[in-house]
Amino acid sequence: MESAGGILPWSEWGHNSVSLLAVNDLGKRFGGVQALQGVSFTVQDGDVLGIIGPNGAGKTTLLNCVSGLFRPDRGDIRWQDRSIVGQAPYRIARLGIGRTFQIVRPFPSMTVRENTAMGALFGQPAGRLQPAEALRQADAVLDLVGLADKRSHPVLRLTVPDRKRLEVARALAMRPRLLLLDEVMAGLNQVEVEQALEMVRQVRASGVAIVLIEHVMKVIVGVCNRALVLNLGRPLLEGPPSEVLRDRRVIEAYLGERYARGGDA
Amino acid sequence: MIALHLRLRPSTRRLAVAAGAIALAAVVIAPLSSTDAAQQAGLPLLTDRLWFRIATTVAMFVALASAWNVIGGLAGYASFGNIAFFGLGAYTTGALVSNLRWAFAPALLAAPLVSALFAAVIGLPLLRLRGHYFAVATLGVGVAVGEVVNNLGPLGGATGLFLPILRSDLLFFYLMLGTAALAVAATWVILRSRFGFGLLAIRENEEAAAVIGVNTIFYKVSAFVIAAALTGLAGGVFAQWNSFINQENVFAVSDNVEMILMAVLGGAGTVLGPVAGAVVLELTIETLAGGGSAAVYSQIGLGVLLTVCVIFIPRGVIDFFGGQSRLSLGYLRRTLRETSA
Ligand SMILES: Nc1ncnc2c1ncn2[C@@H]1O[C@H](COP(=O)(O)OP(=O)(O)O)[C@@H](O)[C@H]1O
Numbered sequence: 001m002e003s004a005g006g007i008l009p010w011s012e013w014g015h016n017s018v019s020l021l022a023v024n025d026l027g028k029r030f031g032g033v034q035a036l037q038g039v040s041f042t043v044q045d046g047d048v049l050g051i052i053g054p055n056g057a058g059k060t061t062l063l064n065c066v067s068g069l070f071r072p073d074r075g076d077i078r079w080q081d082r083s084i085v086g087q088a089p090y091r092i093a094r095l096g097i098g099r100t101f102q103i104v105r106p107f108p109s110m111t112v113r114e115n116t117a118m119g120a121l122f123g124q125p126a127g128r129l130q131p132a133e134a135l136r137q138a139d140a141v142l143d144l145v146g147l148a149d150k151r152s153h154p155v156l157r158l159t160v161p162d163r164k165r166l167e168v169a170r171a172l173a174m175r176p177r178l179l180l181l182d183e184v185m186a187g188l189n190q191v192e193v194e195q196a197l198e199m200v201r202q203v204r205a206s207g208v209a210i211v212l213i214e215h216v217m218k219v220i221v222g223v224c225n226r227a228l229v230l231n232l233g234r235p236l237l238e239g240p241p242s243e244v245l246r247d248r249r250v251i252e253a254y255l256g257e258r259y260a261r262g263g264d265a
Numbered sequence: 266m267i268a269l270h271l272r273l274r275p276s277t278r279r280l281a282v283a284a285g286a287i288a289l290a291a292v293v294i295a296p297l298s299s300t301d302a303a304q305q306a307g308l309p310l311l312t313d314r315l316w317f318r319i320a321t322t323v324a325m326f327v328a329l330a331s332a333w334n335v336i337g338g339l340a341g342y343a344s345f346g347n348i349a350f351f352g353l354g355a356y357t358t359g360a361l362v363s364n365l366r367w368a369f370a371p372a373l374l375a376a377p378l379v380s381a382l383f384a385a386v387i388g389l390p391l392l393r394l395r396g397h398y399f400a401v402a403t404l405g406v407g408v409a410v411g412e413v414v415n416n417l418g419p420l421g422g423a424t425g426l427f428l429p430i431l432r433s434d435l436l437f438f439y440l441m442l443g444t445a446a447l448a449v450a451a452t453w454v455i456l457r458s459r460f461g462f463g464l465l466a467i468r469e470n471e472e473a474a475a476v477i478g479v480n481t482i483f484y485k486v487s488a489f490v491i492a493a494a495l496t497g498l499a500g501g502v503f504a505q506w507n508s509f510i511n512q513e514n515v516f517a518v519s520d521n522v523e524m525i526l527m528a529v530l531g532g533a534g535t536v537l538g539p540v541a542g543a544v545v546l547e548l549t550i551e552t553l554a555g556g557g558s559a560a561v562y563s564q565i566g567l568g569v570l571l572t573v574c575v576i577f578i579p580r581g582v583i584d585f586f587g588g589q590s591r592l593s594l595g596y597l598r599r600t601l602r603e604t605s606a
Pocket residue numbers: 030033034035053054055056057058059060061062
C-alpha cells in the first residue's frame with residue numbers, strides 16, 4: 001500500500017487508498033462536559049471538508065485533538081495510516097498539518113511578514129530554511145491571502161479580519177498537505193467572504209486538503225465537497241453540503257441555539 | 266521590530282556600535298598599560314585596585330544579565346533560579362581546587378558543565394510551568410540548592426570554602442570580561458539563528474509556536490542550559506577571584522533579582538540591553554554603596570526607577586530609543602513626521 005502510493009498518483013488508487021487523515025471514534029471530556037463523543041471521519045487528498053455545528057459543539061476541540069494540543073480520551077487519529085495520538089504538536093505540524101486558531105494567536109511583537117515567515121521557518125516537512133529564505137517565501141503567501149500591502153505592519157495594528165488572514169498565512173507558509181481552518185471567515189463582510197472563498201479555492205488547487213470550520217452556509221456550499229455536522233460533541237450527519245444543510249435536524253440544531261441565545265440580538 | 270529586523274535605524278546603529286567599540290577597547294586595553302602611562306593618558310582610575318574590582322564586578326553582571334536574558338528575555342521564562350547555576354559553578358571550581366587540588370584552569374572549565382547538567386535535569390519538569398509558577402518554582406530551586414550546599418560538610422558547610430589566593434587583578438578582570446563577551450556573543454548568534462526565532466516564538470505565543478513546528482520543550486531546555494553554562498562559568502571565575510565562597514555570597518537571591526532588573530531595565534530580549542542595564546545599574550550601586558543614608562535612598566530610587574520602567578517601557582531602554590513602544594522617542598518622532606506630512 002505504502003510503496004504503491006509512492007508510484008501512482010493518488011487519483012489512480014481511488015477509494016481503496018490510505019486516507020490522508022482518518023479520525024475514528026474520537027472522545028474527549030472536560031470535567032462534566034463531554035466535548036466529543038464517537039466522532040469519525042476521513043479526509044482524502046483534494047478534499048475540502050466542512051465542519052459545522054452550533055457554538056460549543058466541539059469543533060475547536062476536534063482541531064485541538066488533531067493538532068496534538070489536546071490528547072483525546074478515546075479513539076484514534078491516523079495520518080496516512082499511522083496513529084498520531086500522543087505525538088507532540090511540533091511533530092504533527094511537521095508531518096504536514098497546519099492549523100489556525102479561532103481566537104487568533106499571532107506573535108505580537110513581530111510584523112505581519114515575520115509572523116508568516118515563522119511558519120516557513122519551522123513548519124515545512126522538507127527541512128530547514130534559513131531566515132532570509134523564510135522571509136522570501138512569506139511574501140508569496142502574503143500575496144495569496146491579501147496581506148501583501150501590510151507586510152511590514154506590526155500585528156497589533158491589524159483589524160480582526162486581517163488577523164484571521166494572518167493566521168491562514170502563517171499556516172500556509174508551512175506548506176502543509178492538510179490545512180485546518182477554525183472560523184477564519186467569521187466577521188468578514190460579503191466582499192471579504194468572496195475573497196476568502198477565492199483564496200481557499202486557490203489553496204485547494206495547489207493540492208492542499210482542507211478542513212474548514214465555518215458558520216457561513218455560503219462558504220460551506222461554495223467550496224466544500226463534504227460536510228460534517230456536530231452537535232453537543234456528537235456527529236449528527238455527514239454528506240454533500242447541499243443535502244446536509246437542508247436536513248431538518250441541522251436546521252433545528254442551529255435554530256435551537258438561536259432561540260436559546262435570543263437575548264443577544 | 267524585535268525579530269528579523271535590526272531595531273535601530275542603520276545610521277544610528279553604526280554610530281552606536283562604533284562608540285561602543287571605542288569605549289570597550291579603552292576599557293580592555295587600559296589595565297595593560299603601566300600605571301605611569303595610564304596616569305598620563307588620563308585613565309588613572311582603571312589602574313586603581315578598587316576600580317579593578319568594580320570593573321570586574323560590572324563585567325560579571327554583564328555576563329549574568331546576558332545569560333539570564335537567554336532564558337528570561339528570549340524564551341520569556343523569568344528564572345529566579347539562575348543564582349543556583351552561579352553557586353553551583355562557584356562550588357564546582359571551589360571544591361575541585363580546594364578539596365581535590367585541581368589546577369584552576371580545568372576546575373574552571375568544569376563549572377559550566379556541572380551547571381548545564383543541573384539545568385538539563387531540572388529544566389524538563391520546571392519548564393512545563395508557566396509565568397509566576399515557573400518563577401516561584403525556580404526561586405525554590407535556587408534557595409534549596411543553597412541550603413543543601415550550606416549543609417554539606419565536605420564543601421565547608423556553613424563556614425564556606427577557602428581557595429588558595431591567586432593574586433592577579435588583571436587575570437580575573439580579563440576572565441570576567443571574556444565571560445561577558447561570550448554571553449553577549451552567544452546572544453547575538455542566537456538572535457540571528459533559527460533557534461533564536463524559535464525562542465522568540467515561544468515567548469510570544471507558545472501554543473502557536475508548537476503548532477507551526479517549534480520543538481518547544483527542546484528549545485526551552487536548551488535555552489536554560491545555555492544560560493546555566495554561562496552563569497556557571499561566571500560563578501567559577503568568581504570563586505577563584507574572591508578565594509572565599511559561602512551560601513551568602515554565591516547563592517544570594519538578591520543577586521538573581523539584580524540580574525533580572527539589569528536585563529529588564531536595559532531591554533530584555535535584545536543583545537545590548539542587558540549590557541547597558543548591567544553597566545548602569547552596577548555602577549550606580551557601587552557608587553552609592555559607600556554612604557550610609559545615601560545607600561538607603563539609592564535602593565528606594567532603584568525600586569521606583571524599575572517600576573516606572575516596567576510600566577512605561579516594558580521592552581527596555583533600547584526600545585525606548587528606537588522602538589515601537591507608544592512611549593518611545595522613536596514613536597514620538599514618527600508621529601510628528603506623519604502629522605506634519
Ligand atoms: N480547555 C477546555 N477546558 C474545559 N472545557 C473546554 C475546553 N475547551 C472546550 N471546552 C468545552 O468543550 C465544549 C466544546 O467547545 P468547543 O470545542 O470550543 O466548541 P466549538 O468550537 O464547536 O464552539 C464546550 O462546552 C466548551 O466549554
